[in-house]
Amino acid sequence: MEITKEEYSARLDRFELQKRTVKRLWNVGEQTVKLLQLLVKIKQPHNILEIGASNGYSIFHLYSASEAFQAEIETIESDVERYNLACENLKGLERLTIHFGKAEYVVPTLKNSYDFVFLDANKSDYKNYLALLKTKLKKGALLVADNILSHEKTVAEYLNELSKDQSFTSITIPIEAGLEITLYEPKVES
Numbered sequence: 001m002e003i004t005k006e007e008y009s010a011r012l013d014r015f016e017l018q019k020r021t022v023k024r025l026w027n028v029g030e031q032t033v034k035l036l037q038l039l040v041k042i043k044q045p046h047n048i049l050e051i052g053a054s055n056g057y058s059i060f061h062l063y064s065a066s067e068a069f070q071a072e073i074e075t076i077e078s079d080v081e082r083y084n085l086a087c088e089n090l091k092g093l094e095r096l097t098i099h100f101g102k103a104e105y106v107v108p109t110l111k112n113s114y115d116f117v118f119l120d121a122n123k124s125d126y127k128n129y130l131a132l133l134k135t136k137l138k139k140g141a142l143l144v145a146d147n148i149l150s151h152e153k154t155v156a157e158y159l160n161e162l163s164k165d166q167s168f169t170s171i172t173i174p175i176e177a178g179l180e181i182t183l184y185e186p187k188v189e190s
């Protein structure tokens with residue numbers, strides 16, 4: 001079932017209100033939303049995973065961007081208050097599952113594999129998330145990581161890991177907090 005225009009704008013109003021009134025949501029900015037939506041529309045993934053839901057703002061935008069091709073969407077949040085907000089804000093969205101817990105424990109339990117992943121949780125753990133995700137990425141998957149410029153030192157190990165592995169082709173996009181966009185193309189042994 002599609003989101004009606006009225007429902008869409010009511011949910012957006014709610015997110016805007018929370019941005020002004022709730023502390024420590026750390027929602028992505030407008031340019032980041034635009035780029036994420038554009039990538040999703042071009043890629044048309046079947047399975048989207050986000051690590052770091054906060055109150056559900058960015059995943060809501062990925063949900064709406066994937067309406068036409070009905071992607072299955074999952075997100076993970078470890079903070080109980082933000083998880084509860086996300087559950088409330090995303091209530092009734094049929095293609096979406098919100099997992100509660102630390103990604104380190106949740107990711108190994110996930111049954112799907114993914115062709116679009118958005119990393120936006122603990123910046124010092126990006127390298128660990130990558131290791132956990134590797135068996136769950138589909139060939140041709142896009143991996144997008146936020147805060148690459150705002151947390152340059154913290155994410156250095158993640159970028160180093162990507163550069164060492166020939167399966168990954170990666171570029172930093174200098175908008176807002178900085179996004180790393182990475183294509184996963186595992187090499188076939190010859």
Ligand SMILES: C[S@@+](CC[C@H](N)C(=O)[O-])C[C@H]1O[C@@H](n2cnc3c(N)ncnc32)[C@H](O)[C@@H]1O
Binds near residue numbers: 025058102
């Ligand atoms: C930058 S915020 C996410 C913002 C969200 N993507 C948005 O734009 O609306 C990061 C979130 O990751 C969550 N987080 C931190 N470490 C985590 C972990 N190990 N597993 C799951 N979530 C985590 C935090 O509680 C926080 O809500």
